[in-house]
Structure formats: structure tokens, C-alpha cells
Amino acid sequence: MEGNESLSRAMQERDLTQVELADAVNALLVRSGYGGTVSDRTVRNWVAGKTRWPHPRQRDALEAVFGCTAGELGFSPPARRRRPAGEPEPPVDRRNFLTTSTAAAAAVVFPVGAPPRVGTSDVIRLRSGLDALLELDRNRGGHEGLEKAALAGASDALEKQKLGATQRIRQRLFSVAADYTATAAWSAVDARQMDRASQLLGRALYLAGMAKDSVAKMRVWNSYAMLAHHRGEYADAVDAAYAAQGTTIARRQPFFASLAHARTAIGHSNLGDRQAALRSLGHAQESLGKAEKGEPLPSWIAFYGPAELMAMTAIVRDRIGDSAESEAASHQALRTIPKQFKRNRALATARLALAQLHQRDIDQACSTAATVFTLMSGHPIPGRMRSLLGDYYRDLITLAPDASIAREWGDRYRTEWSRL
Structure with missing residues (x-):
């Protein structure tokens, strides 16, 4: 007997256990004036496919909980049979039921008079x-x-x-x-x-x-590593990245481990530890290769993947003096960073400009850096990006103090680069 995959998937998307779904359906039935007789065993039979067409009131309650039809939840009615005379199906006033239950479906509802719960x-x-x-x-x-x-x-x-x-x-x-x-x-x-x-x-x-919540902890340590990086506290950034590696989710899921290793690589590169930086990059790439394709992920980490790893590789390579490799990684990142990640694309573009500048390709670097403003057109420049552009300009006037294009770039873009 096949299980009801549609119902299982709907429960997973809403993070509902079998007991919680039973409670929600019972609450709706009670609120609508009926008895709440659904147990976790009832739900188990739905999920296992043993019950293919629940009682009409239960179907209506399920539709109210999930906001879709019973058919979309994987249920199907039995083949029609001639009903003996005098055996009508108990009538259900569907409109009144759904009207009554709609508000109740916004939470696991408790009987009238009970304290408000969520x-x-x-x-x-x-x-x-x-x-x-x-x-x-x-x-x-x-x-x-x-x-x-x-x-x-x-x-x-x-x-x-x-x-x-x-x-x-x-x-x-x-x-x-x-x-x-x-x-x-x-x-x-x-x-x-x-x-x-x-x-x-x-x-x-x-x-x-x-x-x-191990995932939330991993997220916070990842942000701590970035904060320390931007403060110039590079040893602290490495420590925070190692803390991210040590979270349960990073130990269990290679995708999260990959991000933690990549963050560690940046910390090592800022400390000038070339071998440690490259070793951490290798771990990041290896872990990402092991990650399951299509696994559900929290939305905060949607930015990460092969493209972002290339963008982080560009940072590491530039920091350890491999500017040509940094430029290549930036180009690879920009080919695959999704268009909707405008800020990330602009940051990767600024990194590309730095890599070109560090190879003394002044004209190309200035042209590349100018496109950052095009990418961020219509939006203020975030402080982190302004700081990166400031780093670019300082390196520009250090490496090419007499180049007219350096002065022109500063004169032309200083106002845009400073806008809040």
C-alpha cells in the first residue's frame, strides 16, 4: 500500500507532527460544533494511505488547515456505488463550516473561554x-x-x-x-x-x-566571523568560523560545513597563512561536492552555493597574492550568481576590480569598478560595499598615483560611492 506523499509533504512544509495535525483538526471540529475524535492514529492512517477518503467533516477541517483541497492533499474518493435507500450521507454545511473554521485555522485553536494560545x-x-x-x-x-x-x-x-x-x-x-x-x-x-x-x-x-537550534547557531557564528573580518580582528574571525564548523548542523550536513570552511579560509588568508587558507578552501569545495542536491534549506543561506564559493575563493586568492586566480574566480562567480542577488553581484564585481587592479590593469579595473554603481542603481550603497570601494580607491591611488584615470575615477564616482 502506497503512502500519502502529498499529505506528508504538506505536513513537512508546515512543520506539523501527526499529533499536532490531529489537535488542529479536532480544534476546528469542536469550534464548529462537532466532536473532536481525530487521534494521531487517525493521522497515521491518512499518511500511510490506509484511509484514502476521510469523513466529510475531517476533509473540510484538513482543507481549512492546509488551505487546499483534499485532492491536492493526496486523498481520492472511492468508486461511486449506489447508496441504499434511507442511507444518505450526513449533510455537512460546507460554507458554514469553512466560515467558522477559517479564523480558527490561523492557529491551533482552543475551545471558547480558554486562554489565547499560539x-x-x-x-x-x-x-x-x-x-x-x-x-x-x-x-x-x-x-x-x-x-x-x-x-x-x-x-x-x-x-x-x-x-x-x-x-x-x-x-x-x-x-x-x-x-x-x-x-x-x-x-x-x-x-x-x-x-x-x-x-x-x-x-x-x-x-x-x-x-x-543548531542552524540558528551556525548562522550567528557565520555572522560573527564576518563581523570580526570587517573589524580587522582576523584571529577572532577564524575562531568564529571554527565555532560554526563545530555546530551540529555543520557536522551533519556538508552544505553548512562548506560555508563554515569557506569562512575559515578567508580568516586564514587575512592572517597571511597561505597553506591554511588553501586547505580550508579545499575542505569547502569537497564538502559542497558532497551536499545533497535539492535538500531543503533555510532561506538565509540561499545565497550560498558554487557561485558564492567562487566569490569567496576570489577574496582568499587576492589576499594571499594570487591576483590572476582571484580574477578568474570572480569571473566564474559572476557567471552564476543569480540576477536577483544584486548586492552580492555588486560585491563580486568590486572584488573583480581589485584583482585586476592588483595586476596593474588600471584601465580595466576602473571600468569594472564603475559597473558597481550601475548594479546598485536606485538603491543606496550599503556601508560594507562603500568600505570595499574605499579600499579599491586607496589601492588605486597608491598603485597609480599619477594616472589620470585614477583621478577621474575618484572625481566621477566619489559622490555616488558615498551615497547613503
Whole structure:
């Protein structure tokens, strides 16, 4: 007997256990004036495919919980048979049922008079809001509005955590709050608000610990490594990257391990340790090759993959003096970084300009650096990118102090490069 893969997938997408789905369906039935008789065994039969067409009231409740039809959930009615006279199917007022249950489906509902509680659907709603903020970050980069919105999301999650229906739900809400706070921290890093970022990362790490969430911890240590990098605290950046490697998720899933190794490679390159940097890059590439294709990943790490690893390779290679290899890695990254990651493409372009500059290809470097502003047209330049362009200009006037193109580049782009 085949299992119901559609229902299993829908439960996984909403992070619902069999017990939680039974509770949600029962709550809707009770709220609608019927008895709640669904057990986890009932759900197990649905998932296993033993029950192919649930009772009409249960079907309506399932449709209300998941927001789709029973057919889309993998159920199918039995072959039609002639019903004996006097054996009509119990009528269900579908419109009234769904009207009554729609509001209830927004959370795991409790009977009238019970204290307000929150459940899995609240977690799902909060995470969808987080995804919207991450999309904004990909296009524009870190800024004050993004940070404030992320902190508001964290506050909302923590308020709901106080009303969590179960300990499991409360931990999930701590996890959501950790992710929102880490998003705010990352926005501060990108905007080069370093002290603020440090405070927020400390808070995010605490929340991740309360959630017992290894993925959130990995995210925070990754951001700590970047913060230390931008502060010039390179030994601390290596330590944070090793902490990211030590998280449970990095030990279990090669994809996360790859990012942690790549971050370690950058730290070693900044310390001038060529062999350690190249060794860490090799580990990053090997781990990425072992990662399962198509595995579900949190949205915050969607930026990472072969293209981003090439962009990070470009940084490492340039830092250890391999400018030609850095240029090649930057070109490879830019061929594959998705178009919607405008900020990442602009950063990779600036890195390409630096690699060309360090090979004394002054004209080409200036032309490449100019395209950064085209990529970011219509958006303020994030602080981290302004700093990188400042590094480019300082190297430009150091390596070619008498070149007219160096003065022209500075005169032409100083205003754009400084815009907030």
C-alpha cells in the first residue's frame, strides 16, 4: 500500500507532527460544533494511505488547515456505488463550516473561554515574514528600515512565545526570534554598524541556545566571523568560523560545513597563512561536492552555493597574492550568481576590480569598478560595499598615483560611492 506523499509533504512544509495535525483538526471540529475524535492514529492512517477518503467533516477541517483541497492533499474518493435507500450521507454545511473554521485555522485553536494560545501556523506566518525581509536584503543590502522590521518580527515572536501551546512550539518561536535578530544583526554588519551588530549577535546566540537550534547557531557564528573580518580582528574571525564548523548542523550536513570552511579560509588568508587558507578552501569545495542536491534549506543561506564559493575563493586568492586566480574566480562567480542577488553581484564585481587592479590593469579595473554603481542603481550603497570601494580607491591611488584615470575615477564616482 502506497503512502500519502502529498499529505506528508504538506505536513513537512508546515512543520506539523501527526499529533499536532490531529489537535488542529479536532480544534476546528469542536469550534464548529462537532466532536473532536481525530487521534494521531487517525493521522497515521491518512499518511500511510490506509484511509484514502476521510469523513466529510475531517476533509473540510484538513482543507481549512492546509488551505487546499483534499485532492491536492493526496486523498481520492472511492468508486461511486449506489447508496441504499434511507442511507444518505450526513449533510455537512460546507460554507458554514469553512466560515467558522477559517479564523480558527490561523492557529491551533482552543475551545471558547480558554486562554489565547499560539501554535504551528503562527510559526509559519512569522517565518514567511522573515523570508520577505531576506528578499529585501538580497536586493538592497542592510539598512536601518530592514533592521527595525527584523527586530519587530523578533519582538512579535517572543510575545507569542509566552503563549505557546506546547514546549515544542515555544522553542520554535525562540528559533524564529533568533533568526529575526540575526537578520537585524546582519543588516547592521552590512551597514557597518559594528557595535550594534555585536550586541544583536550576542542576543541572537542566546535565543538560538534557548531554541536548541543548531542552524540558528551556525548562522550567528557565520555572522560573527564576518563581523570580526570587517573589524580587522582576523584571529577572532577564524575562531568564529571554527565555532560554526563545530555546530551540529555543520557536522551533519556538508552544505553548512562548506560555508563554515569557506569562512575559515578567508580568516586564514587575512592572517597571511597561505597553506591554511588553501586547505580550508579545499575542505569547502569537497564538502559542497558532497551536499545533497535539492535538500531543503533555510532561506538565509540561499545565497550560498558554487557561485558564492567562487566569490569567496576570489577574496582568499587576492589576499594571499594570487591576483590572476582571484580574477578568474570572480569571473566564474559572476557567471552564476543569480540576477536577483544584486548586492552580492555588486560585491563580486568590486572584488573583480581589485584583482585586476592588483595586476596593474588600471584601465580595466576602473571600468569594472564603475559597473558597481550601475548594479546598485536606485538603491543606496550599503556601508560594507562603500568600505570595499574605499579600499579599491586607496589601492588605486597608491598603485597609480599619477594616472589620470585614477583621478577621474575618484572625481566621477566619489559622490555616488558615498551615497547613503
